[in-house]
Structures are given as structure tokens and as C-alpha cells.
Amino acid sequence: MAPSPVPKGRLAELKKSIRKNQLLLLMVLPGVLWCLIFRYGPMYGALIAFQKYRVGDSILNGRWAGLYWFNKLFSHRQFGQLIRNTLSISILQLIFCFPVPVVFALLLNEVKYVRLKKLVQTVSYLPHFISLVAVCSMLSLLLNPGSGIVNRLIRACGGESIYFMGSVPWYRPIYILSQIWQSFGFSSIIYISALTAVPQELYESASVDGASRFRQMITISLPCIMPTVIIMLILESGKLLSVGYEKTLLLQNPANNSVADIISTFSYRVGLSQGMYSFGTAVDLFTGVINCLMVFSVNRLIRHISDTSLW
Amino acid sequence: MIRDRSLSSRIFDFFLYLMCATVLIIVLAPVLNIFSVSFSSYEAFARGDVGLWPVEFSTRAYETIIKDGKVLQGLRYSLIYTGLGTLLNTCLTVLTAYPMSKKDMPFRGIISMYFAFTMFFSGGMIPTFLLVQKLRLYDSIWAMIVPGAMQIYNMIIMRTYFQTIPRELTEAALIDGANEWQTLWKIVLPLSKASIATISLFYAVGHWNSWFSASIYLSTSEKAPLQLVLRNMIFNTEALIQSGEADSNLGSTTISYATLFISMVPMMLVYPFVQKYFVKGVMIGSVKG
Structure with a gap:
């Protein structure tokens, strides 16, 4: 079958291939249609960010408003605070949540007692399977100023009860610490499996040379998983403006709102709670576009780095 | 694998066990406390007696839920x-x-x-x-x-x-x-x-x-x-x-x-x-x- 340079021949070939593989195409059809409706549909619907949309309007002959809602967002009195809160949480996550699984994987790799290692590993996955609602409920119950065990312990040590959930200075530590609690085990999977790929001979020759196990961990294990760490770090930093709204919505209350409120919860509030659909969509679109740009530039960066790291 | 039995290696092991224990406690303690309170009597909870194990075992909370x-x-x-x-x-x-x-x-x-x-x-x-x-x-x-x-x-x-x-x-x-x-x-x-x-x-x-x-x-x-x-x-x-x-x-x-x-x-x-x-x-x- 010589490939024909004439487009008509290629078309015939395509037709033949379609006929031959029609069952495959039929199989993929439901997925394609679903994606069209529920993934591309909302993208079309997002055009209302450029309109003054009211319930019942159709998008095609809607009242176009240009960049009105975007200007409204940028000149909103809360805009600075929202950006600051969003960036604070994601930067704190990067600084505090990111290194924990790396260190955990390195240390766990050194535990020679296999059963203990397995046990700790399994237990560390547990919080990943607990829902966000459950984790935030747990925080609320355990940190309850009256009956929570944490405040009981504080009082037993002679301190005074703290109302953690309604406190501005405690909001970010609680958010970050619970984030670490929930994610460190599961995030460590990728590093632990990277560590199993390290050739044993490296450790053997190092210990013949008299390197202590701690030294081996720093000079052999760590450099070996460094490429993985860097890629994960870059991927994480691509999410700078995309702090999830779910956890914030669960932890947010009138008392801590000044530090809790982020861009995505703002969009939820003006869009769904107050019914300003166009405004909420514009806010979402703004972060969506920035996230998309970040991810693509980060991808380029990774390609660049992994290319150079080959040499 | 060559087994290292030096003092520094044992100290290192000690810290590793400490880390394991800490991880187990930090992950399990909150879950255990939730479990214990839910199965303790209301009075024991109100007194603040419930830690990591049920006190005065009771299923009243679950009965109320049902x-x-x-x-x-x-x-x-x-x-x-x-x-x-x-x-x-x-x-x-x-x-x-x-x-x-x-x-x-x-x-x-x-x-x-x-x-x-x-x-x-x-x-x-x-x-x-x-x-x-x-x-x-x-x-x-x-x-x-x-x-x-x-x-x-x-x-x-x-x-x-x-x-x-x-x-x-x-x-x-x-x-x-x-x-x-x-x-x-x-x-x-x-x-x-x-x-x-x-x-x-x-x-x-x-x-x-x-x-x-x-x-x-x-x-x-x-x-x-x-x-x-x-x-x-x-x-x-x-x-x-x-x-x-x-x-x-x-x-x-x-x-x-x-x-x-x-x-x-x-x-x-x-x-x-x-x-x-x-x-x-x-x-x-x-x-x-």
C-alpha cells in the first residue's frame, strides 16, 4: 500500500479506515459527546462574562458588555486583599506542604524494619481518603473552645481556651497544617517509588568508603530523587493562583473572612450566592486564563530542564 | 546489603523510630479521639475525660442518629x-x-x-x-x-x-x-x-x-x-x-x-x-x- 500523494487518495484511505474502525469510533462517541456538552458547553457559556446576563437570556442575542466585569473586578475594593490571600495560601503551601513528603520519603526509605515501614506507609495514606468535609469537621470539633480536646489540653496546662476557627492569626496555620496532615502520605508515593529505583551498589560502595547512613541519605538518595522533586515543584508552582475553593468555603466564617476570602470563593459568592452570574464568571475566567498560561509556561520550563538534565 | 552496626547508625535508627512513632500518633490520634468520643457516654465527654479510648462505653449517639x-x-x-x-x-x-x-x-x-x-x-x-x-x-x-x-x-x-x-x-x-x-x-x-x-x-x-x-x-x-x-x-x-x-x-x-x-x-x-x-x-x- 503505497501512500498516495494525491489528497483524494488519502481521503479514500481515511474513508476505508473509518469503515474498518467504525466500531471503535462508535465506542468513543459517548465520551466525545459528553465532553462536548459538559466540558465545552460551559466554555461557550463562559461568554456571559462579556455580557450583562440575566436568567432566561440567550447568549447569542445577549447584551454585550465588553470588559465591564473585568474592570469591575480590578477596581473592586477587595481585589488587592483577594489576591494577597490567594497568593499567601499558595506560597505557604509551597514552602511548608511541599518539602514534608520529600523528607518523609527519604527517612522512611532508611527504616530497615520492613513491617514497620509498611505500617507507617499505610497509615500515612489514611488522611488522603478522609473527605475535606470530614477534615474540616474534625478541626472544628477538636479545636472547639469548650469541648474540643485541644483546648482541654491547653486548659490542663494552665492556658486559656483559644477559639481557633474564628481567629484571624490562626487561620493560615490551621489551613496549612491540616493540608500537610491530609496530603503528606499520599504525595510521598511518587518519591518513595523514585527511591526504589536507586541502584543498591551506590549505597554499598559508599558504606565501604565509610559514609554514615545519614550522609548516604543526603549524598545518594536525595540527589537521585532530585529530578522528580524539581518537576513536582515546578508543577506545584504552576498552581499559584488556583487555590481550591472547597476547603476555604468549609473553613471560612464571618470572623476569619478577612484572611480566608480568596478569588475563587469571591467568584462563588458574587456568582452563585448573589446571582451576579456574569460577574462571577468573569472572575473565574480571569483566574482560569492565568492558570492556563502558568501551566503552559511551566510545561515549557520542564521540557527545557529535563532536556538539559540529560547532559 | 552490608549491615552497619556503628553507634552513629544506631542513633540514626533511634531517630527513624521516633519519626515513625510521631507519624503514627499525628495521623491516628485525631481519628481515635473522634471514635472515642462517639462511643463514650455524654457525661464522660462533658467532664472532659475522653482521650484516645472510649470512656463509659455508650452507643447513645448512634441510637439518636438512627x-x-x-x-x-x-x-x-x-x-x-x-x-x-x-x-x-x-x-x-x-x-x-x-x-x-x-x-x-x-x-x-x-x-x-x-x-x-x-x-x-x-x-x-x-x-x-x-x-x-x-x-x-x-x-x-x-x-x-x-x-x-x-x-x-x-x-x-x-x-x-x-x-x-x-x-x-x-x-x-x-x-x-x-x-x-x-x-x-x-x-x-x-x-x-x-x-x-x-x-x-x-x-x-x-x-x-x-x-x-x-x-x-x-x-x-x-x-x-x-x-x-x-x-x-x-x-x-x-x-x-x-x-x-x-x-x-x-x-x-x-x-x-x-x-x-x-x-x-x-x-x-x-x-x-x-x-x-x-x-x-x-x-x-x-x-x-
Whole structure:
């Protein structure tokens, strides 16, 4: 079958291939249609960010408003605070949540007692399977100023009860610490499996040379998983403006709102709670576009780095 | 491996055991406290005696929950959403991933990009909400299932797995006269039980733990899944604290503990048994991701 340079021949070939593989195409059809409706549909619907949309309007002959809602967002009195809160949480996550699984994987790799290692590993996955609602409920119950065990312990040590959930200075530590609690085990999977790929001979020759196990961990294990760490770090930093709204919505209350409120919860509030659909969509679109740009530039960066790291 | 028995190595071991103990305590202590309070008598809890083990064992909180019925109803709906949702998720994912794993499938590249693009950019929460309303799914149980019928990321993991199945196996079946549908059903699926189980588990965890779509798509509170029931319970408690009526009702607090424990138990029981599968799933995902 010589490939024909004439487009008509290629078309015939395509037709033949379609006929031959029609069952495959039929199989993929439901997925394609679903994606069209529920993934591309909302993208079309997002055009209302450029309109003054009211319930019942159709998008095609809607009242176009240009960049009105975007200007409204940028000149909103809360805009600075929202950006600051969003960036604070994601930067704190990067600084505090990111290194924990790396260190955990390195240390766990050194535990020679296999059963203990397995046990700790399994237990560390547990919080990943607990829902966000459950984790935030747990925080609320355990940190309850009256009956929570944490405040009981504080009082037993002679301190005074703290109302953690309604406190501005405690909001970010609680958010970050619970984030670490929930994610460190599961995030460590990728590093632990990277560590199993390290050739044993490296450790053997190092210990013949008299390197202590701690030294081996720093000079052999760590450099070996460094490429993985860097890629994960870059991927994480691509999410700078995309702090999830779910956890914030669960932890947010009138008392801590000044530090809790982020861009995505703002969009939820003006869009769904107050019914300003166009405004909420514009806010979402703004972060969506920035996230998309970040991810693509980060991808380029990774390609660049992994290319150079080959040499 | 050469065993190092020097003093420095033993000190290092000591710190490792310390780390292990710390991790075990930090992860398990909060869960144990929830468990203990939910099974302790109300009086012991009010005195502040309950730590990491039930004091004056009592099932009163659970009895109240059963009598009241609200939590049970939430549990029932959670099971419905998780069951139906996971079934639809798994079918659609396999059905889409199989053709996408075929090298000679026409338009493969275009369809691949068509799916992948939605992982980077989405229309957002509000247009999706308006779409759900327009399709008359609002306040129906299908609103909990159909909009999230497939995760593109999981479909890609599944496709990657299908590609590892030796081509000779499927081609032999095709030459013997089986069509693609029969090949998928008779050859590919039996070989992929473990991966399908993993993907189903990912989906099931997602459904069981989800609350946000329920909070925006459902207006009838009777249809709320357990997670949403729990969340509303906790919100009411927090509102009571903020209005200064704290702890006037400790009895309802033990009910919150029990509800919280019920919401965690199924996933806690399941995950250790499927651990090796999801570890594999994460690995495949990270290679392609």
C-alpha cells in the first residue's frame, strides 16, 4: 500500500479506515459527546462574562458588555486583599506542604524494619481518603473552645481556651497544617517509588568508603530523587493562583473572612450566592486564563530542564 | 546489603523510630479521639475525660442518629450517588479509553487533543451550573452523576494501561473473527481487572467525599449526601459558638462526632486492601501527567 500523494487518495484511505474502525469510533462517541456538552458547553457559556446576563437570556442575542466585569473586578475594593490571600495560601503551601513528603520519603526509605515501614506507609495514606468535609469537621470539633480536646489540653496546662476557627492569626496555620496532615502520605508515593529505583551498589560502595547512613541519605538518595522533586515543584508552582475553593468555603466564617476570602470563593459568592452570574464568571475566567498560561509556561520550563538534565 | 552496626547508625535508627512513632500518633490520634468520643457516654465527654479510648462505653449517639433518620438518609443517598456514579464513570472511562489506546484509530490525535484541552481550561463553576439548570438536571440525582461522568485524567491513565497489553493478544482475537467489542469484553477487560478496580476506587472515593456539587445542584435537603449533612451540622455548631451560645448543647456535639466517624469509616476500611493498586495508578498517572 503505497501512500498516495494525491489528497483524494488519502481521503479514500481515511474513508476505508473509518469503515474498518467504525466500531471503535462508535465506542468513543459517548465520551466525545459528553465532553462536548459538559466540558465545552460551559466554555461557550463562559461568554456571559462579556455580557450583562440575566436568567432566561440567550447568549447569542445577549447584551454585550465588553470588559465591564473585568474592570469591575480590578477596581473592586477587595481585589488587592483577594489576591494577597490567594497568593499567601499558595506560597505557604509551597514552602511548608511541599518539602514534608520529600523528607518523609527519604527517612522512611532508611527504616530497615520492613513491617514497620509498611505500617507507617499505610497509615500515612489514611488522611488522603478522609473527605475535606470530614477534615474540616474534625478541626472544628477538636479545636472547639469548650469541648474540643485541644483546648482541654491547653486548659490542663494552665492556658486559656483559644477559639481557633474564628481567629484571624490562626487561620493560615490551621489551613496549612491540616493540608500537610491530609496530603503528606499520599504525595510521598511518587518519591518513595523514585527511591526504589536507586541502584543498591551506590549505597554499598559508599558504606565501604565509610559514609554514615545519614550522609548516604543526603549524598545518594536525595540527589537521585532530585529530578522528580524539581518537576513536582515546578508543577506545584504552576498552581499559584488556583487555590481550591472547597476547603476555604468549609473553613471560612464571618470572623476569619478577612484572611480566608480568596478569588475563587469571591467568584462563588458574587456568582452563585448573589446571582451576579456574569460577574462571577468573569472572575473565574480571569483566574482560569492565568492558570492556563502558568501551566503552559511551566510545561515549557520542564521540557527545557529535563532536556538539559540529560547532559 | 552490608549491615552497619556503628553507634552513629544506631542513633540514626533511634531517630527513624521516633519519626515513625510521631507519624503514627499525628495521623491516628485525631481519628481515635473522634471514635472515642462517639462511643463514650455524654457525661464522660462533658467532664472532659475522653482521650484516645472510649470512656463509659455508650452507643447513645448512634441510637439518636438512627432514630432521627437524617444521617441515615444522607448515608442512603451517598451510597446511591457513589454506586451509580462509579458505575457510569467506570463504563464511560473504559469505553473511551479502549479506542483511544488503538494506534490505528482514525482521528486519534485530534480526539486526544480535544480531551486533553479540557484538563487545562474549563468554563468554570457558574456556566456549568447554568448548563445543569438548562438541562433540567437541577435538584435531580442525575445532577450528582452526569456532569462528572468522566475524569479525563483517569481516562488517560486507563488508556496508558491498555497500551501496555501486548498487541498480539488483541490482534489474534481480531484475526479469529472477533470484532473490537468482543475483543474488549473477552480479552482486554479480564486482563485489566486490577487497573479497572483502581480507577473505580478513585471514582468511588471522589463520589463518597464530594459535597460541593450537592450543595449547589440540590435544593431538596432530603437528597443531601452524608458529607453535606455533616457539613451543615458543623456549620450550625460554629454559628452557635459565634453567637455566644457555645456548648449549651453538648449532646448534639457527640452526635456530630458520631456522624463524622460514620462518614470516614467506609473509605478507611477499604483503602488498605487496594493500596497496591492505587500506588500503581499514581505511578502511571505521574509518568504521563
